[in-house]
Amino acid sequence: MAEYTAEGKSPEVLFWVGCAGSFDDRAKKITRAFCKILDKIGVEFAVLGPEESCTGDPAKRAGNEFVFQMMAMTNIEILNAYEVKKIVTACPHCFNIIKNEYPELGGVYEVVHHTQFLKQLMQEGRLKIEGGKFEGKKITFHDPCYLGRANGEYEAPRNLLQKLDAELVEMKRCKSNGLCCGAGGAQMFKEPEKGKKDINVERTEEALAEKPNIIATGCPFCMTMMTDGVKHVNSDVQVKDIAELIAEAEDL
Numbered sequence: 478m479a480e481y482t483a484e485g486k487s488p489e490v491l492f493w494v495g496c497a498g499s500f501d502d503r504a505k506k507i508t509r510a511f512c513k514i515l516d517k518i519g520v521e522f523a524v525l526g527p528e529e530s531c532t533g534d535p536a537k538r539a540g541n542e543f544v545f546q547m548m549a550m551t552n553i554e555i556l557n558a559y560e561v562k563k564i565v566t567a568c569p570h571c572f573n574i575i576k577n578e579y580p581e582l583g584g585v586y587e588v589v590h591h592t593q594f595l596k597q598l599m600q601e602g603r604l605k606i607e608g609g610k611f612e613g614k615k616i617t618f619h620d621p622c623y624l625g626r627a628n629g630e631y632e633a634p635r636n637l638l639q640k641l642d643a644e645l646v647e648m649k650r651c652k653s654n655g656l657c658c659g660a661g662g663a664q665m666f667k668e669p670e671k672g673k674k675d676i677n678v679e680r681t682e683e684a685l686a687e688k689p690n691i692i693a694t695g696c697p698f699c700m701t702m703m704t705d706g707v708k709h710v711n712s713d714v715q716v717k718d719i720a721e722l723i724a725e726a727e728d729l
Contacts, residue, residue, distance in 0.1 A: 478523040488523040495568035497697035504697035510724035538663035553584035567591040569623035592633040608642035617689040620655035621696035646687045658702035681706025
């Protein structure tokens with residue numbers, strides 16, 4: 478973003494990478510896949526790079542409002558200095574908090590999830606998805622809580638998956654009745670309380686009951702939890718983000 482500004486230009490969109498997309502080895506693959514798609518179709522985007530820091534979502538969900546506000550204000554100052562208008566992110570946690578909780582602190586932007594942005598590009602005719610590679614495959618989609626129930630977005634990811642020529646099978650609990658992967662509300666960063674079964678294992682078993690070849694996700698936290706769940710039950714079913722599936726379909 479600093480380079481764009483130095484040249485007196487502004488990109489079409491700012492890509493908010495997020496902590497997972499920046500530092501987690503598995504989530505980095507989602508970041509790369511999404512960037513490859515945007516590069517291929519000529520979408521001008523920028524990142525904040527080292528100027529980007531955590532949105533403060535885990536701190537807020539864990540109950541530390543003070544730390545959240547400090548982190549949020551730092552980010553808002555940087556975003557406002559660059560006069561950012563539109564933000565896209567592959568993390569529903571970042572998406573939810575920047576969209577719904579930054580405005581009252583002075584950070585007002587158009588914020589879209591990467592599946593919403595890809596759907597928009599598809600509707601505009603800029604993104605064409607060739608899905609032949611997935612013909613005969615079964616895909617089930619796990620709804621991220623902060624994309625689905627928190628923000629009412631269920632169709633964008635499914636619209637994209639339907640272009641892959643695979644059979645989209647729904648879990649018994651899906652959309653507004655979906656089950657959390659177990660990572661939301663800062664639970665990602667602590668051990669689960671004692672119980673009969675971990676939530677991610679319960680959710681993975683629900684996904685595997687549909688006998689899919691691929692479990693699709695739209696969140697790096699869900700990716701971690703579902704992947705761990707698949708390992709727990711010794712399944713060879715793949716867990717992939719929607720951006721990865723589209724990049725794979727396009728041989729990117």
